[in-house]
Amino acid sequence: MHDSFFDTTEKLLTQVSTPQVIRSIERGGETQALWSSLQESGFADALLPESADGAGLTLNDIWSVIFATGRHVVPLPFAQTILARAWLNAQGQTIPTGSITFAPFQLQKSGDALVGHAVTFGRTADWVLAQKDAEVWLLPVADATVVTSGGHGSLDADLSWTPEVAKRSLLGRWQSDQFMHLLALCQSVLIAGAADRAFEMTLAYANQRVQFGKPIGKFQALQQQISEMAEQVFGARMAAEMACRSTNWQPIPSLVAMAKTHTSQAVAKISSVAHAVHGAIGVTHEYDLQLYTRRLNEWARLGGGFGFWSAQLGQDFLASNSSAVDYVRHALFSEPV
Amino acid sequence: MLTALDFTAVPEEELAFRTEIRAFLKETLVDYPFHQRARSWMGSNAQFSRKLGEKGWLGLTIPKEFGGSGKSFFSRFVLAEELLASGAPVASHWIADRQSAPLILRYGTQQQREFYIPPICRGESFFCIGMSEPNSGSDLASIRTRAVPNEKGWLLNGSKIWTTNAHHCHYMIALVRTSGESADRHKGLSQLIIDLSLPGVTRKPIVDMAGDAHFSEVFFENVQLTADALIGVEGQGWEQVNAELAFERSGPERIYSSIALLECWSQALREQNVRDHATSALLGGLLAEMAVLRALSLAVTQKLVDGESPAIEASVVKDYGTDFEQKLIREISSWLGAHPDFIVSGDLLKTLGYLEQMGVTFSLRGGTREILRGIIARGLGLR
Numbered sequence: 107m108h109d110s111f112f113d114t115t116e117k118l119l120t121q122v123s124t125p126q127v128i129r130s131i132e133r134g135g136e137t138q139a140l141w142s143s144l145q146e147s148g149f150a151d152a153l154l155p156e157s158a159d160g161a162g163l164t165l166n167d168i169w170s171v172i173f174a175t176g177r178h179v180v181p182l183p184f185a186q187t188i189l190a191r192a193w194l195n196a197q198g199q200t201i202p203t204g205s206i207t208f209a210p211f212q213l214q215k216s217g218d219a220l221v222g223h224a225v226t227f228g229r230t231a232d233w234v235l236a237q238k239d240a241e242v243w244l245l246p247v248a249d250a251t252v253v254t255s256g257g258h259g260s261l262d263a264d265l266s267w268t269p270e271v272a273k274r275s276l277l278g279r280w281q282s283d284q285f286m287h288l289l290a291l292c293q294s295v296l297i298a299g300a301a302d303r304a305f306e307m308t309l310a311y312a313n314q315r316v317q318f319g320k321p322i323g324k325f326q327a328l329q330q331q332i333s334e335m336a337e338q339v340f341g342a343r344m345a346a347e348m349a350c351r352s353t354n355w356q357p358i359p360s361l362v363a364m365a366k367t368h369t370s371q372a373v374a375k376i377s378s379v380a381h382a383v384h385g386a387i388g389v390t391h392e393y394d395l396q397l398y399t400r401r402l403n404e405w406a407r408l409g410g411g412f413g414f415w416s417a418q419l420g421q422d423f424l425a426s427n428s429s430a431v432d433y434v435r436h437a438l439f440s441e442p443v
Numbered sequence: 444m445l446t447a448l449d450f451t452a453v454p455e456e457e458l459a460f461r462t463e464i465r466a467f468l469k470e471t472l473v474d475y476p477f478h479q480r481a482r483s484w485m486g487s488n489a490q491f492s493r494k495l496g497e498k499g500w501l502g503l504t505i506p507k508e509f510g511g512s513g514k515s516f517f518s519r520f521v522l523a524e525e526l527l528a529s530g531a532p533v534a535s536h537w538i539a540d541r542q543s544a545p546l547i548l549r550y551g552t553q554q555q556r557e558f559y560i561p562p563i564c565r566g567e568s569f570f571c572i573g574m575s576e577p578n579s580g581s582d583l584a585s586i587r588t589r590a591v592p593n594e595k596g597w598l599l600n601g602s603k604i605w606t607t608n609a610h611h612c613h614y615m616i617a618l619v620r621t622s623g624e625s626a627d628r629h630k631g632l633s634q635l636i637i638d639l640s641l642p643g644v645t646r647k648p649i650v651d652m653a654g655d656a657h658f659s660e661v662f663f664e665n666v667q668l669t670a671d672a673l674i675g676v677e678g679q680g681w682e683q684v685n686a687e688l689a690f691e692r693s694g695p696e697r698i699y700s701s702i703a704l705l706e707c708w709s710q711a712l713r714e715q716n717v718r719d720h721a722t723s724a725l726l727g728g729l730l731a732e733m734a735v736l737r738a739l740s741l742a743v744t745q746k747l748v749d750g751e752s753p754a755i756e757a758s759v760v761k762d763y764g765t766d767f768e769q770k771l772i773r774e775i776s777s778w779l780g781a782h783p784d785f786i787v788s789g790d791l792l793k794t795l796g797y798l799e800q801m802g803v804t805f806s807l808r809g810g811t812r813e814i815l816r817g818i819i820a821r822g823l824g825l826r
């Protein structure tokens with residue numbers, strides 16, 4: 107885990123994606139300073155080949171960069187941008203300046219006008235890569251009508267584009283779905299990161315908060331819950347690391363399905379134990395825990411949650427005629443059968 | 444401090460070994476029903492174990508000089524996975540191979556190693572582990588079985604209970620008190636190798652709720668042991684037991700105990716062409732969790748390869764894994780209840796019935812859920 111990319115990203119994000127910055131951006135504050143810092147890190151082009159002035163790294167190489175992004179609940183679509191730039195480059199498209207998010211779901215087209223519902227990071231992204239059936243657009247958020255769509259502090263938004271903007275933003279036609287897996291990959295690794303951070307906070311609080319004359323972490327009832335949380339946090343991290351196992355920039359679809367399934371289901375336990383241990387302070391605006399758990403709850407369903415991705419995995423398995431063990435070995439560990 | 448585990452792939456060179464094991468199992472376990480497969484490491488078959496010994500597949504990680512194969516822990520993972528996934532009846536040799544031989548290798552004298560390990564590797568010598576007593580379950584340090592040193596060695600009195608497979612074994616490695624009093628807790632406990640054919644040893648199989656007798660009660664009445672029955676250091680039994688548990692708790696047997704049910708049910712789903720969303724989602728969720736657990740178990744295997752003693756990490760895998768094994772039984776049972784018109788074979792129902800009955804033991808055997816979570820909490824710095 108402690109590779110140099112992680113250390114570099116962790117160090118940078120500790121400085122630039124602070125709870126203060128996150129709160130400010132959630133209130134609608136400016137995003138430019140944070141985005142500039144992220145861009146200077148160079149990771150935005152990590153997956154681009156060297157011939158395109160990228161770092162020529164694989165998804166596997168940079169998984170911990172995305173994990174760290176989740177740990178600091180970066181309020182911009184940084185992870186998505188890394189993947190989006192790799193996709194645009196692979197398709198021979200021009201890569202725009204600024205951050206890019208994905209909208210593979212909930213896109214409505216009436217005439218040529220477009221509405222993207224509950225677009226993740228819709229409030230803070232510069233661009234949206236969207237797909238409806240075979241049509242793919244690269245849409246500027248600056249030219250959209252933006253209406254916040256989520257609960258308090260959410261960065262998601264309903265975005266509407268006029269026919270004129272939509273028409274000039276059309277990139278072309280792709281027969282298969284392009285962004286579903288890329289978004290789910292990002293969200294699953296981000297979940298694992300935010301869960302890791304919520305766990306650190308929970309552990310620290312359990313050791314520090316004193317009731318009945320001793321730290322509450324000394325009570326067995328809490329130890330049992332925190333141990334279970336640890337299992338879920340380690341499991342989510344493992345799923346995320348596996349989702350990034352790839353020898354190029356592209357994730358393997360079955361691994362994404364596994365990871366989004368698993369990380370999404372892990373959220374309920376992780377979030378509930380974090381809050382159970384923290385008590386009332388955990389739900390205050392002033393305390394940082396909610397910055398992580400609010401996102402975890404959203405991300406669990408965003409881009410397809412447990413039921414969506416687990417069904418994909420289950421159908422793939424049923425169609426395979428392999429035993430369960432062989433399916434797991436082959437589809438999720440890339441072992442020859 | 445317990446920290447997250449990193450992904451480790453099964454080394455590619457293990458593939459040929461897997462293919463070889465699979466061919467052997469296909470030939471050996473012809474027409475072996477799922478409800479028998481569900482018993483797996485609770486199913487004894489001395490003949491099957493000897494066949495594995497002939498293949499050189501027992502004591503896989505043991506050096507060749509003691510009759511082992513000197514292979515890596517990853518080879519052992521692959522072998523264990525194949526045996527468990529096929530539900531092979533491995534109970535006879537399972538504990539000797541998994542725990543006893545590595546323990547004797549690590550703590551035994553040269554003479555003990557030469558005496559005990561080669562027959563284990565041949566599948567001729569079976570071991571059980573004597574831990575629990577009638578009044579000592581999770582509170583293992585309160586055990587009362589005592590071995591008093593005398594001129595011939597040790598005089599043993601007391602009893603052990605819930606000892607897996609004791610009535611089919613040749614030896615027991617027991618944790619007993621050799622010095623001090625019960626109040627001394629972990630101090631003064633030692634591990635002794637007990638020849639179960641000695642005078643004064645009585646074994647009483649206990650019939651379980653599934654109708655099997657997979658565990659026993661064992662009584663010791665003035666059993667005279669020789670001095671070399673002691674394994675390791677007198678008074679260090681507790682530390683030795685804990686090192687041993689890293690082998691016991693991390694393996695794929697903590698993921699695959701209910702695998703026969705999953706395989707049997709999914710085969711039936713395919714046969715009856717069930718492909719609906721809810722069923723697929725249930726299956727996918729189980730497969731995702733199984734994959735993550737397999738990866739966690741492999742990560743612990745990597746730590747064994749690196750020479751560490753990952754006892755706490757192994758507790759994570761066991762607690763998480765047994766939770767999955769039990770969830771699988773609950774979910775499939777509940778699915779069948781929701782689909783009363785689904786044609787269910789007798790084999791599937793017997794498999795489910797067995798696992799429903801014995802599945803409750805998955806989070807008891809080898810350390811209860813609550814004890815494991817306590818160990819994890821200690822690893823996290825909470826205790």
